[in-house]
Amino acid sequence: MKHFPSVLLVLMLALSLPAAAQNKGYGWPMDLRPASFSSTYGELRRNHFHAGLDWRTGGHVGEPLKAIKAGYVCRLSVSPVGYGNAVYIQHPDGTMSVYGHMDRFRDDIARRVREEQYKNKSYRVYFDLAPGEFPLEKGEVFGYSGNTGSSGGPHLHMEIRTDGDNLPLNYLASGVYSVTDTKKPDIRRVGFYAFEDSTTVPQVRRLAMISNPEKHKGTVAVSDKFYVAIDAVDYMEGTSGRLAVENYRVYLDSEKVFDFKVGDVPYSEGRYFACLVQQGEKGHDLLKTWCVPNNGLLYKIDAVNDGIISLEDDAVHTLRLVVSDCFGNSSSCSLNVRRDATLKVFDPVDTVDCLAALWYVPQVYSRDGMTMFIEPASLNASTYIKCEKLAPASPSLGRYSDMWAVGDEDIHLQKRIKLSFSTAGVPDELLDKCYIVRKGSDGDLSFAGNQHLDGAVAADCRFGTYYVAVDTEAPVLRPRVEDGARLPESGRFSIEAIDLGSGVDTFNAEMDGEWILSQFVGSRIQIYPDSSHRSGGRHTMRVSATDHCGNTAQVEFDVIY
Ligand SMILES: [Zn+2]
Numbered sequence: 001m002k003h004f005p006s007v008l009l010v011l012m013l014a015l016s017l018p019a020a021a022q023n024k025g026y027g028w029p030m031d032l033r034p035a036s037f038s039s040t041y042g043e044l045r046r047n048h049f050h051a052g053l054d055w056r057t058g059g060h061v062g063e064p065l066k067a068i069k070a071g072y073v074c075r076l077s078v079s080p081v082g083y084g085n086a087v088y089i090q091h092p093d094g095t096m097s098v099y100g101h102m103d104r105f106r107d108d109i110a111r112r113v114r115e116e117q118y119k120n121k122s123y124r125v126y127f128d129l130a131p132g133e134f135p136l137e138k139g140e141v142f143g144y145s146g147n148t149g150s151s152g153g154p155h156l157h158m159e160i161r162t163d164g165d166n167l168p169l170n171y172l173a174s175g176v177y178s179v180t181d182t183k184k185p186d187i188r189r190v191g192f193y194a195f196e197d198s199t200t201v202p203q204v205r206r207l208a209m210i211s212n213p214e215k216h217k218g219t220v221a222v223s224d225k226f227y228v229a230i231d232a233v234d235y236m237e238g239t240s241g242r243l244a245v246e247n248y249r250v251y252l253d254s255e256k257v258f259d260f261k262v263g264d265v266p267y268s269e270g271r272y273f274a275c276l277v278q279q280g281e282k283g284h285d286l287l288k289t290w291c292v293p294n295n296g297l298l299y300k301i302d303a304v305n306d307g308i309i310s311l312e313d314d315a316v317h318t319l320r321l322v323v324s325d326c327f328g329n330s331s332s333c334s335l336n337v338r339r340d341a342t343l344k345v346f347d348p349v350d351t352v353d354c355l356a357a358l359w360y361v362p363q364v365y366s367r368d369g370m371t372m373f374i375e376p377a378s379l380n381a382s383t384y385i386k387c388e389k390l391a392p393a394s395p396s397l398g399r400y401s402d403m404w405a406v407g408d409e410d411i412h413l414q415k416r417i418k419l420s421f422s423t424a425g426v427p428d429e430l431l432d433k434c435y436i437v438r439k440g441s442d443g444d445l446s447f448a449g450n451q452h453l454d455g456a457v458a459a460d461c462r463f464g465t466y467y468v469a470v471d472t473e474a475p476v477l478r479p480r481v482e483d484g485a486r487l488p489e490s491g492r493f494s495i496e497a498i499d500l501g502s503g504v505d506t507f508n509a510e511m512d513g514e515w516i517l518s519q520f521v522g523s524r525i526q527i528y529p530d531s532s533h534r535s536g537g538r539h540t541m542r543v544s545a546t547d548h549c550g551n552t553a554q555v556e557f558d559v560i561y
Contacts, residue, residue: 026068026176027138029099029158030145032058035179038155038241040234041170042262044285046277046412049270050244051168052098052159061103061154063145066138068097068160073134073142076105076113077126080519083157084149087142088165090131096165100157103146109134114517114530123519167266173246173326181236181327185245187213189231190321190335191278191286194223194343195308201356201382204290207343213321213333221340225310229278229286234325246326248287252309253317258289259302272296274412275380292381294359294414311339355385369422370404371456378415385411390465393425400426400434400468407463409441419448420458421468430470433549435502439465447502447548471501474551477543480524483557489534493559494524495543502548510542518543534561 028035032055039054057063067089074096075088083100087109090096105113112133116125136142147154160171172179192207207226210216228250233242250258260276275295278288289307291298301307311317316338324330355365355372359382363374368389391403401421419436426434435450436459448466449459457468478496487493497504497520507525509518517528525543533539537560544554 024093024176025138026160026171027066028177029065029068029097029156030055030057030063031066032056032063034238035177036239036241037172037236037243038239040172040241040243041168042246042265042273043244044273044277044287046274046279046285049265049267049273051265051267051270052100052157053172054241055156055158056239056241057145057154057156059154061144061146063156064141065099065102065143065145065156067136067140067142068138068158069093069095070138071097071136072131073109073129073136074131075126075128076109076116078113078117079124079126079149080521082149084151085143085146086149089136089142094162095169096161098157098159098161098165099143100159101146101148101151101155103144103148105143106141109142117517118515121515123517163266166268167264169264170246170262170326179236180238181325182329183235183237183325184329184331185232185234185323185325187230187232187321187323187331187333189213189280189284189286190333191229191231191280191288192220192222192337193227193229193278193288193290195225195227195290196223199356200358201384203384210335213335214331216333216335219316219336219338221343222309222311222337223343224339224341225308227288227290227308228319228321229280229288230321230323231280231284231286232323232331234329236325243325245287245323247322247324247330249322250289250309251320251322255304256302257304257309258307260287261300263300265297269296271414274414277412279410279412294377294380311337314339353386353388355387356382357385358382365406368402369424370402370406371420372406373418373420375415378413378417380412380414383411385463391467393467395425398469400430400470403439403465403467405465406461409462409464411463413462416460416462418458419461419466420453420456421466422456423468424455426468426470430472433472433551434468434470435459435549436461436466437469437502439467445469450502450548469501471499471547471549471551473499473501473547474553475499475504475545475547477525477545477553477555479541479543479555479557481557481559484538484560486560487534489561491534491561492526492528494521494526495555496523497525497545498523499545499547499551501551504545505548507545508543511539513540513542529561537561 036056043050069091071089071091074090077086085102086100145156160169190210190213194205196203232245247261275292278286291306320334322332357363359379365372385407388405436448438446438448451458476498481493519526546552
């Protein structure tokens with residue numbers, strides 16, 4: 001009798017799992033045990049949805065990767081960003097497994113990739129394969145773990161997809177691998193935000209940020225209407241990483257006012273994760289209860305009054321927050337709140353420097369030669385967009401227009417805005433060499449775009465600081481080997497390519513007049529000679545690079561194998 005409740009709990013958990021994904025005969029992708037994860041499905045990332053699981057690889061590259069189920073390699077991709085070197089395996093049950101950031105492919109698969117790169121004259125390839133090309137048994141090695149693409153350290157990013165390849169599954173939650181997780185999530189911070197939509201554009205102000213809310217004493221003063229944002233992370237045995245929370249709930253006194261469950265998220269909806277995020281300092285984001293209108297994930301949220309909480313009297317009320325992970329471990333905290341009528345004052349909005357933008361209609365702001373166009377549904381919610389002229393044009397400082405700061409860099413856009421700047425300040429002979437430069441918050445300058453319009457130059461942009469610049473200088477190319485140098489048999493080599501203006505846009509490398517595989521990494525063009533290149537003595541290299549304004553440089557030199 002004593003064990004009855006836990007048996008019942010296990011039974012209930014098992015019944016709540018999606019049937020299609022249960023246990024299902026998947027093997028492990030690597031031999032490393034115990035499996036440990038640095039990142040899980042559905043983390044709150046402001047810029048992209050994390051559709052997979054990041055498996056730790058012991059800090060090194062080169063772990064053999066095994067097919068988790070029989071099938072065939074249906075797609076291969078190579079890219080300097082994103083998943084880097086990646087293998088996609090189609091399984092007969094209709095699911096597909098995806099393995100990213102690989103160090104290298106198995107030799108026969110690598111030869112197939114090289115073939116495709118030469119056929120397309122491109123380092124970056126992404127192509128489908130027929131079922132007969134590389135069939136795989138369950139457990140068969142197809143490559144090695146690595147750190148390629150957008151990866152901040154050696155790990156394996158693995159996804160299981162279904163529904164064509166549209167729906168990435170939260171396969172840890174659905175029990176594909178038996179892992180132990182008895183650790184509760186941790187509610188680290190709770191933010192309180194005053195909310196007012198006296199006009200059609202809401203105003204928001206942060207009222208309080210409570211760290212260690214479980215230990216918090218006292219009462220939080222709130223405005224008539226407010227929302228909360230929760231910073232919570234999950235933990236698991238054997239893993240020091242901070243993992244994703246699966247379910248967030250908020251109760252006002254005893255009434256549930258907010259409930260969000262991550263579940264499985266189709267790729268087409270991943271971008272709406274940004275709508276759930278309250279952006280915090282230093283990238284520490286929180287999940288907010290306010291349901292912004294342009295959120296394609298609203299169907300996963302059960303909220304009273306769009307997650308805006310209002311207090312009807314001046315009594316002390318209790319707000320209870322509950323978070324749980326996908327194994328049913330949960331944590332909660334209670335915070336006392338009381339209405340304070342003085343907390344309603346917002347900064348007046350200057351309408352000259354500000355656009356009151358409704359998210360569902362097109363918006364245009366135009367002043368002194370700068371025009372901003374915003375398509376409908378670019379913004380997640382209606383908001384005020386500040387447009388400020390920071391400095392006048394000054395050609396001697398490289399600025400051929402005024403410098404403008406438009407919007408808040410932290411506001412996430414579903415579609416880019418179009419910025420156009422008058423080219424009235426650009427001399428005629430430089431018109432085709434002008435472009436829009438973005439000045440980052442760290443002062444870094446980068447190319448934003450150069451669509452040439454009548455009397456203007458335009459670019460698709462995020463919010464930020466921009467002006468018009470001119471680039472007439474070709475990139476500077478410096479081979480990192482001496483002309484006529486003898487290279488070791490294994491030798492790859494590179495050419496430094498620096499463009500201080502608009503930046504390197506395209507590049508090309510040829511050996512003895514034939515295209516050769518190369519990649520632009522950082523500020524270098526890396527050359528990948530095959531064994532066929534690495535023989536026969538002296539070879540003539542011709543390498544060129546062109547910047548975004550059409551200025552081209554070329555170098556020729558010899559290498560000897
Ligand atoms: Zn990942």
